[in-house]
Amino acid sequence: MAAAPLKQAFGGTSSSRLAGPASRRSFATRSRLDASYGFIGLGQMGYPMARNLRKKISESDSLYIQDVNPAVCEQFKKEVGNVEIVESVRQVAENAETILTVLPQPYHVQSVFREMLKPDNLSETTRVKTERLFIDCSTIDPKTSAGVANATASARQGRFVDAPMSGGAVGAAAGRLTFMVGAQPELFPRVEAVLKMMGKRVLLLGPPTSGIKSKLVNNYLLAINNIATCEAMHMGTKWGLDAKQLAEMINTATGKCWPSEVNNPVPGVVESAPSNRDYQPGFGTTLMLKDLDLALQAAAEAKIVTQLGVHAKELYAAVQADERCKDRDFSVVYRYIGGKE
Incomplete structure (x- = not known):
């Protein structure tokens, strides 16, 4: 039995x-x-x-x-x-x-x-x-x-x-x-x-399984927030805004999120962030790809249709394939999209 x-x-x-x-x-x-x-x-x-x-x-x-x-x-x-x-x-x-x-x-x-x-x-x-x-x-x-x-x-x-x-x-x-x-x-x-x-x-x-499901939900959101933060910081610095001032504003406004406040992708903004150490160490792009895969797989099994996850997965796969970004912290998306370092 x-x-x-x-x-x-x-x-x-x-x-x-x-x-x-x-x-x-x-x-x-x-x-x-x-x-x-x-x-x-x-x-x-x-x-x-x-x-x-x-x-x-x-x-x-x-x-x-x-x-x-x-x-x-x-x-x-x-x-x-x-x-x-x-x-x-x-x-x-x-x-x-x-x-x-x-x-x-x-x-x-x-x-x-x-x-x-x-x-x-x-x-x-x-x-x-x-x-x-x-x-x-x-x-x-x-x-x-x-x-x-x-x-x-x-x-x-x-x-x-x-x-x-x-x-x-x-x-x-x-x-x-x-x-x-x-x-x-x-x-x-x-x-x-x-x-x-x-x-x-x-x-x-x-x-049982509630912890796992919660973690996948969290990391699904984190994956997308990170891409959005990298794009927003790239947009601001490209327009000539000071990166540190921009991040301080975001972190007191509605755009506040962990990728901006703690793991900011722009070197010099958050001292402890991997971006200040050539994006190493940290939460690697391979790990983010793994978590996105798991989240998308579990969503599909539950017949949940996601809109952004598939696109995020494609981007992280491209980042991991780039030798300048491979095996670095997932905030290296900022480098991949041409962010000013």
Whole structure:
């Protein structure tokens, strides 16, 4: 009975043992006072998030880390300390009560959870004291997220919530992310306590997949706002207006938006913006293309007709294909359209 959702979520043949005593037993518990955390995915966002988590949890709490790049784990341990590097995501699941995943693509999330949830070869030496909480902070599509949530419930290995974030690498480093959570209300206090250690706002948007849907809506709007801001700033500077004065006016008027106020595309306007560092680092055009793809795909599945998203996707694809703009922050659209630097 439990095998079907796993097969549907991950593909292939799942073990029949999911329906047997092992799955009902789930991961056994052990009695101890200290909490245990796991973090899978130490990329541009995950690395600073995990660093902030380690700083906020008790010194006696455990943090197990895993990434496809072992060198990143070693670097993290050298820089942050007091962590345990494990070789597989399965080992994270066996040892941690609260497990966070920050992964690039839907298929990465599926692969990681397939390994964590399979019941084979449960370790008899590693146990946790409370029901596992899986917090997926990846930006993926609602269908995949729902599938993984159902697989987690079916495997009876813990509870799954979707909690993508907004704020970029700068927000992650500063611990000022906004998390959008899709979860059952009774889980939210526990989820909020964990995410507050890495962000400033944790919002419950509704049941599972609500966080993912909210994130895609936000980034769809961000993608279009960014293009509009780049075009507006280009228009103003081309007319001879001072870029800084123009931005100050916009940010006190009805044109105010995050791409203008925080991530302004014109060098010299906002000191902390990627535009002052040759548009690096930041939220790359490839990531924006990915999020637009996911949003448009989910919209199509819901029979929602979008007007601007397709055009925005075409522009970001052209920007990414331009060697002067490739792999830079998405505000590099300003350079692509001929903005004055």
